[in-house]
Amino acid sequence: MATVLPETVPQPPADSKQGKALEPSFESWGRYPKLPADLRPLSWTTDFPPRERPAGAMLPVGAGRSYGDVCLLEEGTLLHARGMDHLLQFDPATGILRCEAGVTLAEILDFAVPLGFFLPVTPGTKYVTVGGAIANDIHGKNHHIAGTFGSHVLRFELVRSDGSHILCSHRENRDWFAMTIGGMGLTGLITWAEVRLRPIVTRGINYRGDKFVGFQEFLELSRQAADVEYTVAWIDCVSTGKNFARGIFMQGTHAETPAPLTRSKEPKLVFPIDLPEFALNKFSIGLFNFAYYNKQRAKTVNSVVDYEPFFYPLDAVLKWNRMYGKAGLLQFQCVLPWDEDQRGITQIMKAITSSGLASFLAVLKVFGDVPSPGFLSFPKPGLTLALDFPIRPEVSFDLLHRLAAITLDHGGRMYPAKDATMTAAQYQAFYPGWEKFAAYVDPAFDSAFWRRVTGRA
Ligand SMILES: Cc1cc2nc3c(=O)[nH]c(=O)nc-3n(C[C@H](O)[C@H](O)[C@H](O)COP(=O)(O)OP(=O)(O)OC[C@H]3O[C@@H](n4cnc5c(N)ncnc54)[C@H](O)[C@@H]3O)c2cc1C
Numbered sequence: 001m002a003t004v005l006p007e008t009v010p011q012p013p014a015d016s017k018q019g020k021a022l023e024p025s026f027e028s029w030g031r032y033p034k035l036p037a038d039l040r041p042l043s044w045t046t047d048f049p050p051r052e053r054p055a056g057a058m059l060p061v062g063a064g065r066s067y068g069d070v071c072l073l074e075e076g077t078l079l080h081a082r083g084m085d086h087l088l089q090f091d092p093a094t095g096i097l098r099c100e101a102g103v104t105l106a107e108i109l110d111f112a113v114p115l116g117f118f119l120p121v122t123p124g125t126k127y128v129t130v131g132g133a134i135a136n137d138i139h140g141k142n143h144h145i146a147g148t149f150g151s152h153v154l155r156f157e158l159v160r161s162d163g164s165h166i167l168c169s170h171r172e173n174r175d176w177f178a179m180t181i182g183g184m185g186l187t188g189l190i191t192w193a194e195v196r197l198r199p200i201v202t203r204g205i206n207y208r209g210d211k212f213v214g215f216q217e218f219l220e221l222s223r224q225a226a227d228v229e230y231t232v233a234w235i236d237c238v239s240t241g242k243n244f245a246r247g248i249f250m251q252g253t254h255a256e257t258p259a260p261l262t263r264s265k266e267p268k269l270v271f272p273i274d275l276p277e278f279a280l281n282k283f284s285i286g287l288f289n290f291a292y293y294n295k296q297r298a299k300t301v302n303s304v305v306d307y308e309p310f311f312y313p314l315d316a317v318l319k320w321n322r323m324y325g326k327a328g329l330l331q332f333q334c335v336l337p338w339d340e341d342q343r344g345i346t347q348i349m350k351a352i353t354s355s356g357l358a359s360f361l362a363v364l365k366v367f368g369d370v371p372s373p374g375f376l377s378f379p380k381p382g383l384t385l386a387l388d389f390p391i392r393p394e395v396s397f398d399l400l401h402r403l404a405a406i407t408l409d410h411g412g413r414m415y416p417a418k419d420a421t422m423t424a425a426q427y428q429a430f431y432p433g434w435e436k437f438a439a440y441v442d443p444a445f446d447s448a449f450w451r452r453v454t455g456r457a
């Protein structure tokens with residue numbers, strides 16, 4: 001492998017103390033639930049397993065960009081893998097990058113974009129780690145063409161709490177490969193991974209935005225754009241009547257005219273405070289949805305935009321989850337299989353609009369049929385809807401349970417990375433393979449999510 005990075009796996013200096021503290025506490029992006037746990041920072045792949053095993057269960061965590069409790073563990077030890085952040089090897093001839101699991105997608109972009117490479121799949125934030133991207137088998141705007149992140153992972157190393165090292169790929173230890181991709185951190189610690197990047201010649205994206213009203217129009221636009229690399233829609237989850245299910249369908253492809261491949265600048269804006277609960281209400285959210293829909297005047301616009309606002313509009317303001325106040329937020333993301341009449345998605349949208357709770361960050365997308373490499377991966381062919389809700393205890397949980405029930409009735413499933421509320425019965429119906437998977441869970445590992453969905457919490 002031709003390499004532009006040092007070839008050896010970095011080793012801790014002889015006098016190194018285990019790990020360096022990165023953050024004083026750990027919470028998920030939704031800031032709910034709030035669970036106490038010890039945080040043990042890992043800086044080197046050799047930091048695990050620890051010399052002295054902690055008393056309770058352990059769970060590897062990355063950047064805490066999951067919304068619910070897949071990255072939380074009450075009264076256990078979180079293995080904070082974010083500090084394992086070395087890039088190890090890169091071959092410009094093939095685009096194959098080997099890096100430690102705590103490297104973020106932002107760090108990969110900083111390194112790779114100036115060399116003419118981009119991520120094969122990226123979620124709506126670049127501040128996730130490679131370990132987290134594999135463990136949730138994340139998807140992006142190109143799911144219908146490229147499948148999940150795991151589809152572009154060639155190999156990784158899994159370290160179990162008994163000290164065994166398992167090299168996983170399509171050829172070696174295939175069962176561990178499939179169980180760990182989408183395995184929510186429960187099969188062991190991923191220490192490093194190899195990912196194939198894709199070439200680009202510019203930061204530019206050829207963008208097209210189309211306004212639509214209703215699911216039929218959305219589906220028609222999705223059909224027309226079936227071969228376009230990136231597609232996604234923002235959908236207004238507040239308006240009813242003639243404006244029900246209106247939105248903006250966004251599509252993009254990497255531009256082909258070469259232009260300077262510079263590194264992105266760090267965002268300067270940080271959401272300064274936890275907003276009080278009353279700030280997000282039916283009126284302010286409705287106003288935002290109205291303004292967002294109408295900020296695009298023409299029915300269709302075409303332009304060339306930078307990849308940052310196209311892929312990561314929310315990353316422009318750090319800590320934006322504070323907008324939901326100290327109580328935090330709940331996400332709901334489901335995928336529903338194809339249904340000519342869109343009855344399931346219509347029922348879900350009606351439940352949301354009538355609750356008056358929906359937020360402005362609602363996304364609708366068509367998932368394609370590229371098979372996911374993970375045994376428990378979330379995506380499957382159909383329509384996926386994702387949105388945030390502020391936590392209002394008297395109504396939010398009830399609404400989420402209703403949405404889960406509709407999802408189940410229509411043969412869909414919900415995304416663990418975004419979830420804090422589904423019941424054990426719902427999870428087990430969404431993911432009937434969970435018992436087979438359970439045999440691969442590291443006996444020393446557990447998570448708040450796993451306790452909940454296996455009926456132990
Ligand atoms: C603004 C925003 C937009 C998002 N958009 C999308 C999107 O478009 N598509 C999508 O799929 N997701 C999306 N997400 C969710 C996010 O991509 C996933 O939750 C991702 O897994 C978070 O990675 P993380 O590094 O923060 O890991 P964490 O959230 O810290 O952990 C996630 C899981 O990975 C496990 N894990 C972490 N590191 C390791 C390791 N080294 N070894 C083994 N297991 C490990 C944890 O145990 C946990 O189960 C979004 C999140 C946000 C905040």
